[in-house]
Each structure stands twice: as C-alpha cells, then as structure tokens.
Amino acid sequence: AQSVTQLGSHVSVSEGALVLLRCNYSSSVPPYLFWYVQYPNQGLQLLLKYTTGATLVKGINGFEAEFKKSETSFHLTKPSAHMSDAAEYFCAVSAPSGGSNYKLTFGKGTLLTVNP
Amino acid sequence: DAGITQSPRHKVTETGTPVTLRCHQTENHRYMYWYRQDPGHGLRLIHYSYGVKDTDKGEVSDGYSVSRSKTEDFLLTLESATSSQTSVYFCAISERAGNEKLFFGSGTQLSVL
Numbered sequence: 001a002q003s004v005t006q007l008g009s010h011v012s013v014s015e016g017a018l019v020l021l022r023c024n025y026s027s028s029v030p031p032y033l034f035w036y037v038q039y040p041n042q043g044l045q046l047l048l049k050y051t052t053g054a055t056l057v058k059g060i061n062g063f064e065a066e067f068k069k070s071e072t073s074f075h076l077t078k079p080s081a082h083m084s085d086a087a088e089y090f091c092a093v094s095a096p097s098g099g100s101n102y103k104l105t106f107g108k109g110t111l112l113t114v115n116p
Numbered sequence: 117d118a119g120i121t122q123s124p125r126h127k128v129t130e131t132g133t134p135v136t137l138r139c140h141q142t143e144n145h146r147y148m149y150w151y152r153q154d155p156g157h158g159l160r161l162i163h164y165s166y167g168v169k170d171t172d173k174g175e176v177s178d179g180y181s182v183s184r185s186k187t188e189d190f191l192l193t194l195e196s197a198t199s200s201q202t203s204v205y206f207c208a209i210s211e212r213a214g215n216e217k218l219f220f221g222s223g224t225q226l227s228v229l
Contacts, residue, residue, distance in 0.1 A: 009156075032215040043120075043206055043220030044159070051215040090158060094214060101166060102213040106151075108158035 002027040002095045006107035014115050019063075019078040021110050023091030026072060032094040032102075033074040035065055038109075039087045047089070050074065061085070086114045119143055122207050122221040130229055135194040137224050139207030141187075147210045148190040149218065150174075150182065152203040159206065165190055166213070197228045 007022035025031060032051050036044040048059025055067040061084075065076045074091060088109045097103035119142030129135050139148060149164040151174075161174030163182040171182050179201060181193045194201055204225050208218040 034217065036218075041222075043208075043222050044218070045220065046217040049215065049217060096214075101172070104161070104218070106159040108156060 002031065002093050002103065002105050004091050004093050004105055004107035006089075006091050006110050008110055009108065010111045010113070012113040012115060013081045015083055016080050019076070019081045019085065019112065021076040021089050021091075021112065023065075023074045023076065023107060024072055025074060025091070025093045027093055027095045029095050033065075033067060034092040034094070034104075035059065035063070035074075035076050036090045036092060036106075037087050038090065044090060047076070081112075081114045083114050083116065086112055088112070120207060120209060120219060120221040122205075122224050124224060125222065126225045128227045128229065129197050131198060132196050135197050135226065135228075137192045137194075137205055137207075137226070139190045139192070139221060141190075141209050143209060143211075143219070144187060145209040145211045145219075146187075147213055147216075148184065149208040149210075150180075150190065150192045151206045151208060152176065152201075153206060153223075154203050162192065162205075194226075194228075197226075199228050202226060202228045 003026045005024045034049045035047040038044045048057045050067045058064045091107040094104045121140045123138045150162040151159040160176045165171045165184040183191045207221040210216045
C-alpha cells in the first residue's frame with residue numbers, strides 16, 4: 001500500500017521568503033509523484049510532476065521539487081514567496097494497483113499563508 | 117481549462133434522501149474520478165471509471181454508487197444521504213492512468229441536514 005505524509009498542515013511565510021513544503025511518501029514500487037495547488041473555492045490544478053529522469057522538477061509559478069529516493073521525499077520549494085502563492089498544496093503519489101490501473105493517493109494538504 | 121462541468125454547484129438535502137451529482141466532460145478522456153474533500157483528510161477517492169460501464173471502488177465507497185453510460189458523463193449517487201456525507205465533491209478526469217495529470221472540476225458543496 002502507498003501513502004503520503006505532508007509535514008505541517010499550515011505553513012506561514014513572509015512575502016519574499018523561501019517556501020518549503022514537505023512531502024514524504026511510501027510505495028512498494030517506483031512511484032509517480034505530483035504536487036497540486038488549490039486556490040479558494042476552486043478545484044485542484046497541477047503544479048508539477050515527477051515520472052522518471054531528472055530528479056529536480058520545475059513547475060509553474062516558479063515552484064520546483066526534488067525527488068530523493070533515499071529519503072522517500074518530494075519536497076516543494078520556491079525561492080521567493082508572493083502573496084498570490086497563498087493556497088492549499090497537496091502532494092500525491094501514483095503507483096500500479098493491478099492490471100493497467102493506477103491508484104493516486106493524496107496527502108492531507110498544507111495551507112500556505114503569505115504575510116506582507 | 118479542461119472542459120469539466122459539475123452540477124449542481126451547491127445542494128442542501130435532508131438525511132435519508134437520495135442525491136445524484138453529475139460530472140460532464142468535453143475532453144473525451146477515458147478516466148473519470150469522484151473525490152470528496154474534508155478538512156484534515158485531504159482528498160479521498162470514492163469511485164473511478166476507466167471506460168463506459170467500467171467502474172471501480174475507491175477508498176471511501178460505502179454509501180455511494182456511480183454510473184457511466186457515456187464517455188462524457190459520470191454520475192455519483194448517494195443512495196440515502198447521511199450527515200457524514202456532508203462534504204465538497206470533486207470530479208476529475210485524465211486521459212490515461214499512471215503518470216498523467218488529473219484535471220479537476222470546480223466542486224459541488226453538499227450539505228446533508
């Protein structure tokens with residue numbers, strides 16, 4: 001079985017500061033990893049994903065994440081926070097669940113607050 | 117934006133009544149999903165579909181049923197609504213499984229009184 005743990009349900013940073021949102025996963029097979037963002041009263045949208053190859057993945061809005069197999073981590077970072085980054089962020093892992101189907105499991109989310 | 121429409125956007129109902137939520141897509145994607153979102157739980161998969169009339173259970177399927185008679189429509193039915201089913205329900209679609217991203221609808225806020 002696979003699982004995702006997001007460390008910190010709420011992270012608060014100042015505008016211009018580094019954003020670091022932590023995600024650890026467990027999976028019995030090499031997983032695909034995703035970060036999604038949810039703005040208030042909207043559905044989720046993809047920030048970035050890791051499938052294979054380069055372990056540092058760049059996404060939209062200046063975010064990036066690094067896949068570290070030895071640490072089973074996929075932390076999300078952004079060098080300088082903007083007010084518009086305030087949202088809830090979800091880490092997710094996808095792994096085979098039998099046949100050609102995959103199971104996508106989401107973490108519980110981290111609410112990012114950006115202070116002026 | 118992907119063409120996904122959820123209806124209704126908001127619904128208030130009473131305990132014990134049946135409720136059907138609709139998800140309609142215009143992308144011709146094979147996979148469709150229903151999730152519920154609750155504070156402290158993130159998103160949890162209720163049911164998903166991998167083709168017309170092909171569906172399977174997710175992790176929180178009790179009390180819910182689904183149907184997919186056409187590629188574009190995926191219906192979620194609460195057979196007898198309970199207060200524990202008060203939640204925000206999201207439909208999502210993807211072209212393939214595995215490493216494909218999901219496109220999400222705007223959600224349905226359901227309150228069961």
